[in-house]
Amino acid sequence: MPSPPIEVFLTTIASQPALRQRQEYVLRTLQVKKIPFTSYDLASDEKAKRLWKRKAPIDKQQLPGILVGGRFPGPFQDFEDAVECADLDTFLRLKESWDPDIDGEGTTLTATPIGVPGAQTPLEMTPEHIRKQIIAQQTSPLRGKGGIPVNKRTDQFDAGTEFSGFGLQGVQVSEAELADLVAELGLEGDEAGDLLKGLSSAA
Numbered sequence: 462m463p464s465p466p467i468e469v470f471l472t473t474i475a476s477q478p479a480l481r482q483r484q485e486y487v488l489r490t491l492q493v494k495k496i497p498f499t500s501y502d503l504a505s506d507e508k509a510k511r512l513w514k515r516k517a518p519i520d521k522q523q524l525p526g527i528l529v530g531g532r533f534p535g536p537f538q539d540f541e542d543a544v545e546c547a548d549l550d551t552f553l554r555l556k557e558s559w560d561p562d563i564d565g566e567g568t569t570l571t572a573t574p575i576g577v578p579g580a581q582t583p584l585e586m587t588p589e590h591i592r593k594q595i596i597a598q599q600t601s602p603l604r605g606k607g608g609i610p611v612n613k614r615t616d617q618f619d620a621g622t623e624f625s626g627f628g629l630q631g632v633q634v635s636e637a638e639l640a641d642l643v644a645e646l647g648l649e650g651d652e653a654g655d656l657l658k659g660l661s662s663a664a
Contacts, residue, residue: 465530465559467491467498470513472524474504483537484525490544496553529554 469488475481491498501509503524513526521536528534534552543552550556617633 463559464553464555464557465532467496467553468528469498469500470503470509470524470526470528471500472504473502475524480524487525487527487537487540490540490549494549496549496555527553530557530559 469491471484471488472480475484488500501513503510503513513528514522516528516531517526517533521533523536525537526533527540529552534540534554540549540552543549616635616637619633
């Protein structure tokens with residue numbers, strides 16, 4: 462059986478740097494340890510706000526907040542202490558079993574995308590009907606390009622042999638790439654032509 466569900470209560474209206482740092486700390490810790498959780502934005506989700514106020518003690522409702530299996534395990538400071546003491550398994554009840562039919566209290570919230578960095582990936586924040594289109598359109602950037610393997614190309618030369626002292630040894634470049642570089646540098650007309658000829662002739 463799975464462990465009790467972990468619900469994280471956040472806010473997108475986090476004007477205080479300390480609050481933003483605490484939210485990022487909780488999210489980063491859970492993600493690094495690959496602990497599944499559901500996050501809610503109290504700034505836009507009234508049901509989540511009511512649930513948090515009902516479950517957390519009045520004097521400990523500061524955000525970010527955590528419920529484990531519908532119970533309040535402790536404030537952020539306790540979470541931080543559990544991380545530092547390698548006692549997160551106990552704090553989050555990760556080794557306990559959870560049966561929603563027996564242990565659940567019938568209060569289930571609908572998870573919706575929220576704009577707190579780290580709460581969801583950009584794809585998770587995308588509405589379902591658009592997400593399918595994006596996934597369908599995602600293709601390999603190399604698809605359809607039957608290019609010549611790097612070791613078979615004859616139009617490139619080693620930049621390190623021509624421009625010594627710049628740490629470019631082993632960097633292969635072509636005249637076309639040099640032309641692009643010249644364009645990016647904003648050089649035009651005779652300046653660009655002279656530079657390109659000089660680089661090409663050096664090759």
